[in-house]
Amino acid sequence: MTHTNQTKILVVFYSMTGNVATLAKAVAQGAEGAGAAVRLRQVQDLLPEEVIRKRPDIQKVKNDLKEIPIAGNDDLVWADGVAFGSPTRYGNMTSQMKQFLDRTGALWMQGSLVGKAACVFTSTSTQHGGQESTLLSMMVPLFHLGFIVQGLPYAEQAQMGMEQIHGGSPYGVSSVSGAQADRAPTEVDLELARALGRRLAITAQKLRTEPAGAAAA
Numbered sequence: 001m002t003h004t005n006q007t008k009i010l011v012v013f014y015s016m017t018g019n020v021a022t023l024a025k026a027v028a029q030g031a032e033g034a035g036a037a038v039r040l041r042q043v044q045d046l047l048p049e050e051v052i053r054k055r056p057d058i059q060k061v062k063n064d065l066k067e068i069p070i071a072g073n074d075d076l077v078w079a080d081g082v083a084f085g086s087p088t089r090y091g092n093m094t095s096q097m098k099q100f101l102d103r104t105g106a107l108w109m110q111g112s113l114v115g116k117a118a119c120v121f122t123s124t125s126t127q128h129g130g131q132e133s134t135l136l137s138m139m140v141p142l143f144h145l146g147f148i149v150q151g152l153p154y155a156e157q158a159q160m161g162m163e164q165i166h167g168g169s170p171y172g173v174s175s176v177s178g179a180q181a182d183r184a185p186t187e188v189d190l191e192l193a194r195a196l197g198r199r200l201a202i203t204a205q206k207l208r209t210e211p212a213g214a215a216a217a
């Protein structure tokens with residue numbers, strides 16, 4: 001149940017082998033912990049059936065995620081803040097997430113998303129496989145849509161640790177999944193994901209309660 005005064009957060013993601021889905025759930029937890037009402041949604045897949053048929057690992061993830069509804073423009077309109085998560089594809093977001101964004105033309109025309117808070121998260125197989133380029137390039141369409149993009153400041157000190165391989169940077173949350181994409185997000189990654197969700201909820205709440213016209217003044 002959403003109370004009228006509750007800040008509304010949408011966590012929308014694509015995940016083929018489950019890592020971004022795990023991060024998405026942690027971002028959602030963080031936002032809920034800050035008192036927000038949260039919708040967890042996945043974007044429409046574009047993988048051809050013949051690819052899915054050959055990959056039991058993908059089939060398992062699809063089955064695990066089947067209760068999570070497919071996101072639509074109405075979810076973006078509903079939310080005060082949105083967290084976007086996509087695996088990295090050649091240093092950029094997936095076509096699935098890009099297609100979701102490419103279907104927001106009507107919202108762009110109406111300025112429906114202007115002034116809402118947003119943040120981004122990703123997962124790569126390799127440590128230097130393009131997390132930062134994915135996170136930064138995911139932000140570009142968000143600026144066009146008028147989102148106020150939130151990063152992850154070094155005040156979240158878990159991102160400074162050197163004891164183990166982990167994700168997380170000032171640009172957002174991430175994880176390193178290994179060559180087989182089977183290395184799950186670590187506890188540090190999940191802690192940072194919850195922190196990002198919490199920060200998004202707090203920022204969205206502040207933007208929502210700002211007196212009308214203050215942002216333009």
Ligand SMILES: Cc1cc2nc3c(=O)[nH]c(=O)nc-3n(C[C@H](O)[C@H](O)[C@H](O)COP(=O)(O)O)c2cc1C
Pocket residue numbers: 014015016017018019020021087088089090091092123124125126127128129130176177180181
């Ligand atoms: C077509 C393709 C391109 C990819 N490009 C990169 C890349 O540029 N850098 C990288 O480190 N991993 C890359 N990966 C690996 C995925 O980003 C990585 O396995 C990620 O953890 C998957 O997230 P998921 O488990 O949520 O699907 C690529 C995978 C595919 C299928």
